[in-house]
Amino acid sequence: MPGSLLIAAGPGEWLAACVEGGAAVELYVERGDTPPAGSIHLGRVVRRTPGLDAVHVDIGAERRGFLPVGDAPRDLRLDEGARLLVQVRREARQEKGARLSARIKPRPDGPDLQQLAAEAARYEPPRQLDPSPGFAAALALRLPAAPEQVITDDAGVVPGLRRAFPDAEVAHRPAEDWPIDLDAEFAAALAPMPSATSSVTFSATSSAGRGAAADRRYSAARTCATSSSSSSHRRFSGIRSRSMSPA
DSSP states (O other): OOSEEEEEEETTEEEEEEEETTEEEEEEEEOSOSOOTTOEEEEEEEEEEGGGTEEEEEOSSSSOEEEEGGGSOTTSOOSTTOEEEEEEEEOOBTTBOOEEESSOOOOTTSOOHHHHHHHHTTSOSSEEEESOSSHHHHHHHHSSSOOSEEEESOGGGHHHHHHHSTTSEEEEOOGGGSSSOHHHHHHHHHSOOSSTTOOOOEEEEEEOSSSSOOEEEOOOEEEEEOTTSOEEEEEEEEEOSSOOOOO
16 A cells, blocks of 8 residues: 555444545445454354355354355365354355355464464354454455554544554544545535546445345446646545445
8 A cells, every 4th residue: 555544433334435645546345244254253154055065154144155165175064054164255245144264374473373273162153263353454455455554533542543553653633634635525426427527436345225235336446637737646445334325
């Protein structure tokens, strides 16, 4: 990435922006209830579907995860009710649950397989083992690279951010002192395209409706001119797991 990560921490939702050279290059919305790709869980097999050669696994998410038999070691028990360690390979989207694998690849700075197995033995499924549940850890896992600096408008979340971003400088700073207006950046990303000359990419995973979940995906990439008239590509990635109304 690297650069600065700005986080506006609100109740139930964080808005974040990766900033490079004084400009937002990525936007994120984090609501913390969709397990991110790479997260490791203690799950339980709830159903086997022979026709698909796969099992459905409860990992504590809104939708059960989907584990192809080919993504599990041959000696792993996949009977209904079996406990197993799984890792999210692809987040839940639309009407589909997360794509899982039982071939675990621990994070470089996370617990190893032996530590994960010992942790799993202490709990009943479903349980997220790594990273620990929370907005900061989920956002850290979704970023393409660790930022050099993390700035938030809420002093109360600083300790959690320091745990999630151990190598970054983490600080509390009022939003009016930030290099960008985060609300304006999100408004611009969601606004209709002003002309055919702009190419747009904003994406979001969400669940809409009352009780019934529906994932929607929005795409929009915006190409904007710099002061020197050269174009710079800006990618906006919104990540959420509850309702988002289309613009």
